Amino acid sequence: MDTSEDIQDVSHRMEKLDFNHPFTPYDVQEQFMKAVYNVLETGDGQIGILESPTGTGKSLSLICASLTWLRHHKSHSHEVELKSAVEAHKDEPEWIVEQLLRQKRDELAKRWQEREERLEAARRKEKAQEDRARKRRRVDEVRSQKRAIDEDDEFLLDVQGDDAASHGSGDAQSGLSKEAREVLARFGLGIPKKNHGNEEIDLFEEGVKIYYTSRTHSQLSQFITELRRPQFPSSLPGAMLQTQGQPSKEAVKLLPLSSRQKLCINPSVSRLGSVQAINDRCADLQQAKSSTRCPFVPKEELLTQTHEFRDAALASLPDIEDLHQLGKSLSVCPYYASRTALSGAEIVTLPYPLLLQQSAREALGIKLEGSVVIVDEAHNIMDAIAGVHSAEIRLSDLKRAKGMLGVYVRKFGKKLKGENRVNVGRVGRIIEGLSEWMQAALSFKNEDGIVESNDLLRRKGIDQINMFELIRYISDSKLAFKIESYVAHVESENEPGAVTKTGSTPVLHTLASFLVALTNLSSEGRIFYQKMAGPSPDIQLSYLLLSPTHAFSSVASSARAVILAGGTMSPFEDYKDHLFPTLSTSKITTLSCGHVIPxxxxxxxxxxxxxxxxxxxxxxxxxxxxxxxxxxxxxxxxxxxxxxxxxxxxxxxxxxxxxxxxxxxxxxxxxxxxxxxxxxxxxxxxxxxxxxxxxxxxxxxxxxxxxxxxxxxxxxxxxxxxxxxxxxxxxxxxxxxxxxxxxxxxxxxIASPEWKAKLEYIETTVFTRLTNSNGEDNGHGQSAGQRNKAVSQEEARAQAKQASRDFYENxxxxxxxxxxxxxxxxxxxxxxxxxxxxxxxxxxxxxxxxxxxxxxxxxxxxxxxxxxxxxxxxxxxxxxxxxxxxx
The missing domain is CATH 3.40.50.300 (P-loop containing nucleotide triphosphate hydrolases)
Structure with a gap:
């Protein structure tokens, strides 16, 4: 905890802060920037819930406050590093200490200068090459090289019997071949190996980052446009700038992250449309079949292009379109090549789903520990968390999936062995069981309602299947993609003139997503059914996450600080009570700014x-x-x-x-x-x-x-x-x-099953928290009983009902x-x-x-x-x- 002297010192420094705003900031902007800076400086899991009306320059204020803090933090860290070196040799003669300090300063300045010169050279080169486009590799030439003995081999499942064990690690790159993993690790892509003195990597060493997320791609692009306005001080300590003669300003290092769907430059993959199909096809093209390997995946002979991609990305404040074009010009995959730039980036932009899903963060190599998370347009955050973890499937989808599975098994059934045969059979049982329940539900009196998961999974013995293992198998084997692709291939041969739909999510991927949702804790979500209007009877099953607490806790507990910012965050209570219910009030800062208008x-x-x-x-x-x-x-x-x-x-x-x-x-x-x-x-x-x-x-x-x-x-x-x-x-x-x-x-x-379930969940959790709160420490220096005073059962029930009413009204x-x-x-x-x-x-x-x-x-x-x-x-x-x- 900060002492009173520390707090006074921070307050004194805040009054003199220059936030490097490109314009003269309004009073409300100053107030907002000071609040952001204070939350980041305090750190230790601090949360800021900040409201600044649209039209008050909120994005620019977030940029100026956070990057000013980051540069101050880096400069201070360098000073601490130098002081520690001196402290370790305090018993040595003064001239030795001075020489050691000079050497440390020279090393730090040299590394800083080499990095900045490298990026400046990349900027000059990019400018010189603006009117020249490098030749792209023709994908048609690659396609002409493929075709093994059996042209249907590409649709066969890769996991066979005991070989499947090598695919079951569950890590972020489980879909890649061993060779691809080694290549990515060797060149700092994905989850890199520890560096052993490689100067290339040292120049872009890992440091504290700002992870900025917003709801839409266009909002992230607008943020990057604003980021190009201000300039920020160097990350070197002020004393070093004077003695070493270094520039006082330093360009911001930005990296925008996105999905394969936005970044893929392989036309045969990007045209597939749906995220799931693109992900599976991308991984499929990295398997050992050399004739079908994706030509853009980083490999040893593309090391120069990969480093050139990294330098250009960090030098130019790019948006997603810029990264996509950069990858095309260098003939290197921007989705994977961007990983080399991650370590050197100061600010990373990414859409909600890539931040909110732990599996997505792991796949991208994102480490939140010690870094800062800024969620803009955060009035959407609880809905966004629910949306990321939601899933739905219709009876008509299952009927289509059953037909596709039948077509596939008729062709490849005799070739399926070991684990492939067993798991394809399990998928068939799940389709049969869910279809049977949904068919029966069509005769239910109510048009919608809640489904007990035990009732749903009891059919065809689905509850006896290890769902976690099956989901992993579906992911590792690319089962959904293989079956979808083969059926599309058959249909195109039967109807040569048919137009293939590429934008919608394939039904087997939809089924796989629904199975993932079924593995979530039943206490945190509910399954609902709803009859669908249309020419033929149909019914939909939907999974709804009722509580965002657990899903967001991995972000909040890892980061140094989290800022939730928006134009209309009021009322604030829901964020405190449903995102951070156990966090002490001293850890949460709230601010509602006035408007800039008279x-x-x-x-x-x-x-x-x-x-x-x-x-x-x-x-x-x-x-x-x-x-x-x-x-x-x-x-x-x-x-x-x-x-x-x-x-x-x-x-x-x-x-x-x-x-x-x-x-x-x-x-x-x-x-x-x-x-x-x-x-x-x-x-x-x-x-x-x-x-x-x-x-x-x-x-x-x-x-x-x-x-x-x-x-x-x-x-x-x-x-x-x-x-x-x-x-x-x-x-x-x-x-x-x-x-x-x-x-x-x-x-x-309020009569809908979803809202009934939400309010019931809130009542139950609040009642349980209140009745179990007497003196229990919540792990943050404050007992839950201090925040929720001990109450009787009757009082707890009344407060729980009021909490659900407040949530509904909010x-x-x-x-x-x-x-x-x-x-x-x-x-x-x-x-x-x-x-x-x-x-x-x-x-x-x-x-x-x-x-x-x-x-x-x-x-x-x-x-x-x-x-x-x-x-x-x-x-x-x-x-x-x-x-x-x-x-």
Missing amino acids: KENLCVWTLGTVRPGAPQFEFSYQRRRDPEMITQLGMAVLNVCSIVPDGVVVFFPSYGYLDEVVAAWEQNQSANSQSIWARLQGRKAVFRETKGGSSDQVLNDYTQAIQGEQSNGKGALLLSVVGGKMSEGINFSDRLGRCVMVVGLPYPN ACMRAVNQSIGRAIRHRGDYAAIVLVDRRFGTERIRGKLPGWIQNGMQAGGGDEKGMAGLMGALGGFFRGRQQTGKS
Whole structure:
């Protein structure tokens, strides 16, 4: 633990920190960067849960704070290394100590200078070769060389009898041949051997890294674009920069990691489409069959290209497309060659799945120990963890799989021996057993429900099969890929003109993923069934991870520090309670930053009723179909559209309710007046998001109606859905979103089996934790009983129920906050936010809105003033903005 003097020293240094921001940072950016730096500096498993609204430069603040810390940390580590060398020889004469210190400094400076010169040379070479492309090896030539005695041999399973033992190690490279593993290890790829004085490797020695992850490939690309803006100080100690005459700045070393699907440069593999098929085919092409070996896998004669790839990658701040192109130009696989760059990288970007799955981290050679993890767009993190570990399969998939297995066995059955014969039979039994249960479930009264795993696995004796061994066999033998490939081969011969689908996941890979999910602890997940609508009866089994705690613990427990950052992280409680339930409060830092916009650029109003004494707006499931309330809602939207210029976006709780409301508005109110829908169309161009429609087309039409040459100046109205395509990742900045209205509270369907199971799980785990918490040490210097005070059984049950209600409500409010955040996107932006439901006026719900929204609420909130108060507030707000714009 830090002493009070240490804390004061850190606080003093924080005041003087230069975060190397390329612009003059706003106060909220300074606050955010100090919070990030402090979490990383404190280390020892610290967690930061930080909220900074979109438009406040969050990504750039994360970059500046984390890389400034990293360079300071490296510099300090070098100083400690030098001091330790001196301390070890303190009894020697002073001149000897001075000479030793000078020698150590020279060695450190020389290694630093050689590395930087090497990277600078790579930059110069890349620039000189921009207009020249190296000849690519023609894959067709490789294809022409293959064909052994039996052209069907490529579809045979490789694991035969006792030979399978060599494939069962379970390590990250179990799919590679022995030769391929040795090659990768020899050249620092995958899991390298320890270096024995190789200067090439020494220049890029392993060190503390920043692992940055986000949800989408485009978000990672945007982050890399921001990373190119600032410059950072050298990692050498300041005193050495002066005495050694070295530059004070040092380029950042970045490595973006991705899957084979994004990086593969072998056309015969990349065209397969699905991740699983590409992975299996890639491994298959590294087996001992020399005529079919992938020509791009790093090998001894490609050592120069591999090192050239590493140097160019670390020198150029590349994104995934750049790495892909670099691999093509050097004729070396970027997926494997990027491993040589991993040791020298300071910041590594990767998508959620590659960080959240331990098997993926091992396959990529990622070691989190002592390093920093930054999760951006972290409001998605719990859903992302559940998504990574989820799996589903349909009865129609199993029928297809059974047919494929039959085709394969008819051809190769007599050639299958030993373990191959046994395990192919086991897969057949599993297909039969699951199909039998699902066929019977079609007659169940309920359309969906929870499945007991024992009931599911009892059929055909599936529960007697060692599932872990079978899954390993499927992976090592490439069974799914071999069977899928052979059946596709047969089908193409039978129907030469048929188009092969490459984008969807093959059914046997789907089955393998579902079997993996079945091996998860039953206490952490549930299996559900759901009947599927369609021309023929079908049913789907789905595995849902109920708790992200265990799945994320391998990340949180390994890293020096973890930052969860997002534009709308409120409410914070779920991250504490469900990602880090046993972590002491002293280990968790939370921060909700204000916005960079002036206070007068935001108007927040809660509309609880149309007028004093009238029925209140309450769009609960029981009341939302009230015809009078739907009519009053339409009149409220119509009035808002009469005052708000340009774009108005209205978010509804669900697609179903949006359809109901539009249908009601389309009906004529009387014989002598237009319908509300017609009147809305007269006021603004009206657009509507549909569940299966193209959001891109709707957004483009909406934008054109406001900004396009054909717009008539009246603006546009967009009816959307909370949690839909328009509520996340879409920018309604400036004229596109002058007003955002949220109708009701979009609670999830509590009657669904999934939500029933989630809430039941939370109640059970919280109750167990509370009743078992008396004085038990949680391993973090604080007993669970200190965090959860000893309570009676009755109190524990009440608190557990409240915890499940809070989780349910927090899911709703995170969705609301995401929708609200679509409007204000930069410092000069302005918008009104109208929350239409009397419950938005309650203290409990208001407390779960982001701080900047709470601060923007108008006095009185509008509950007692109704539409008249709202119209007055909106009128004054937009008149003030227009006058400010003119001045």
